[in-house]
Amino acid sequence: MNPEENYSSQRKASNYSDVLHTDDDINPIPPQCGYTFSIIKALLIYPLAILPLGTGLLLAYWYRALWVRLTYSSCPLSRATTVVMTDEYGQQRVSTVQVTTFPDAYSAIGNKVEISSCATRYLTHCRLRYLYSDDEKKFILLRGHDCDRTLAGIHESITGLSGRDYELRKATYGINSIDVPVKPILVMLYQEVLTPFYAFQILCLVVWYVEEYYYYGAFIVLSSLFTISYSLFQTYTSAVQLHELVRQSCTVNVIRDGRELRDVPGESLVPGDVMVIPPTGMSMPCDAVLLTGTAIVNEASLTGESVPVTKTPIPENDEQYITERHKRHTLFGGTQIIQTKSLGSALAVVARTGFFTSKGGMVRSILFPRPLNFRFYMDAIKFVLVLAVVAMTGCVYTLIILNLKHYELNGTIVRALDVFVIVVPPALPAALTVGTVYALQRLKKQQIYCISPQRVNLCGKIKLVCFDKTGTLTEDNLDMASVICASGQRFHPSTPDPSSLLPCPLLYGMTTCH
Numbered sequence: 001m002n003p004e005e006n007y008s009s010q011r012k013a014s015n016y017s018d019v020l021h022t023d024d025d026i027n028p029i030p031p032q033c034g035y036t037f038s039i040i041k042a043l044l045i046y047p048l049a050i051l052p053l054g055t056g057l058l059l060a061y062w063y064r065a066l067w068v069r070l071t072y073s074s075c076p077l078s079r080a081t082t083v084v085m086t087d088e089y090g091q092q093r094v095s096t097v098q099v100t101t102f103p104d105a106y107s108a109i110g111n112k113v114e115i116s117s118c119a120t121r122y123l124t125h126c127r128l129r130y131l132y133s134d135d136e137k138k139f140i141l142l143r144g145h146d147c148d149r150t151l152a153g154i155h156e157s158i159t160g161l162s163g164r165d166y167e168l169r170k171a172t173y174g175i176n177s178i179d180v181p182v183k184p185i186l187v188m189l190y191q192e193v194l195t196p197f198y199a200f201q202i203l204c205l206v207v208w209y210v211e212e213y214y215y216y217g218a219f220i221v222l223s224s225l226f227t228i229s230y231s232l233f234q235t236y237t238s239a240v241q242l243h244e245l246v247r248q249s250c251t252v253n254v255i256r257d258g259r260e261l262r263d264v265p266g267e268s269l270v271p272g273d274v275m276v277i278p279p280t281g282m283s284m285p286c287d288a289v290l291l292t293g294t295a296i297v298n299e300a301s302l303t304g305e306s307v308p309v310t311k312t313p314i315p316e317n318d319e320q321y322i323t324e325r326h327k328r329h330t331l332f333g334g335t336q337i338i339q340t341k342s343l344g345s346a347l348a349v350v351a352r353t354g355f356f357t358s359k360g361g362m363v364r365s366i367l368f369p370r371p372l373n374f375r376f377y378m379d380a381i382k383f384v385l386v387l388a389v390v391a392m393t394g395c396v397y398t399l400i401i402l403n404l405k406h407y408e409l410n411g412t413i414v415r416a417l418d419v420f421v422i423v424v425p426p427a428l429p430a431a432l433t434v435g436t437v438y439a440l441q442r443l444k445k446q447q448i449y450c451i452s453p454q455r456v457n458l459c460g461k462i463k464l465v466c467f468d469k470t471g472t473l474t475e476d477n478l479d480m481a482s483v484i485c486a487s488g489q490r491f492h493p494s495t496p497d498p499s500s501l502l503p504c505p506l507l508y509g510m511t512t513c514h
Helices: 003-008 039-050 055-062 064-071 151-159 163-173 185-193 196-210 214-246 358-367 375-404 409-423 428-445 453-459 505-513
Strands: 032-037 072-074 082-086 092-096 098-101 106-111 119-125 128-133 138-141 251-256 259-265 274-277 287-290 294-298 309-311 336-341 346-352
Touching: 032 064, 039 055, 039 064, 055 064, 064 072, 064 082, 064 092, 092 119, 098 163, 151 274, 151 346, 185 196, 185 214, 196 214, 196 409, 214 358, 214 428, 214 453, 375 409, 428 453
Parallel strands: none
Antiparallel strands: 032 072, 032 082, 082 092, 098 119, 119 128, 128 138, 251 259, 251 274, 274 346, 287 346, 294 309, 294 336
């Protein structure tokens, strides 16, 4: 069957779930609001944002979605240049609409997105690509080659893609890459300094230097610079290590136009490509469905299981393919194929690439973690709000009293600001950063890296860690060295031979576990 005809045979989406991979953890399509830049609004808002010492620009940096609503005009998604999406956690993210060009009209992801022109609009949200659908009047998440397909339909892909079909899919899906860009240190410094605490501290420094508090201001500046620099160094180091961990570069053999192409870069793979798995194995650059042959795969990088699993080819029947149900026929990205066995060549059809793969989903969960309603942060916000109310009250009171006493204007403003900056402890950001930096240093000594330092406070509240199986913790080539019992909140000397232990809860637990 022609790939275009096969795509066109897919059913239309009647709701959000119809266009998603229903067998994985990709989030539903979030609500979307389209905006286009408004010159009139910009001329009105920008002066108001710049005049009060740039406070409005800071608010625009902190609340980008709100800034878009103030400076952009709402419009249909078909004409939008900027889209604000709200995820299931209530977080709003701003995405810029881009355009990809096709050689001619083509149905990129089946009936879900009918491309009726050479240029198709798309956006990237949380590293996932969404294409605009003229039928649905919204941006729809791209679908993999395995969605809404029967096992027999997947088998029909064994002949590979044509050259034209490959180019069209490459323009649709982009490159097969899980890239975690590392921000330059100067950019990270800029983002750290513009946080609310440090922005407030800059205001404090201005007031102190006007009042000639040079030594105190210099001390706060030096302590803040030291803590910020060390925190940025720790974050930057962890980000570089994560970048190196997820980066993968390899060459594969694929079948296109009915012939085998050798040493094709793994980044050029697209859904629908047919890979030739070598007998000696390889590292999987994408999620794929095994068509012929058997494979022995080490999935420890994804599941933690140290025992390799055997993958078999999918049968040819009318059963619908679902990743969770057909795991034994699926080769996941990031896993290591140890070896394959086949009468001819072991073939697998690419199902998903990039951040749509299982490995990509794990990386996305790191880059875009679930927001935490940590009581510490909630209490900190309430604390700052109460202090802000007290500070504003004192500031207004000072302005009124000094004005009634006919105090000079400059002195009145400085005294009012002085009352405002005294209420909030100026060294609070530095104190919080010092504690986090010290915790990061201790974690690093244990080879534990963190790219989100604010999570350290939450980790400090953890009292119990549960593991579902010993395979997550051990490998086949590890042996138990000794047993250490504890009682009275103290550890006893290690015991190499567990059989010499006296009856105790640890001995009973070891006996029942194995």
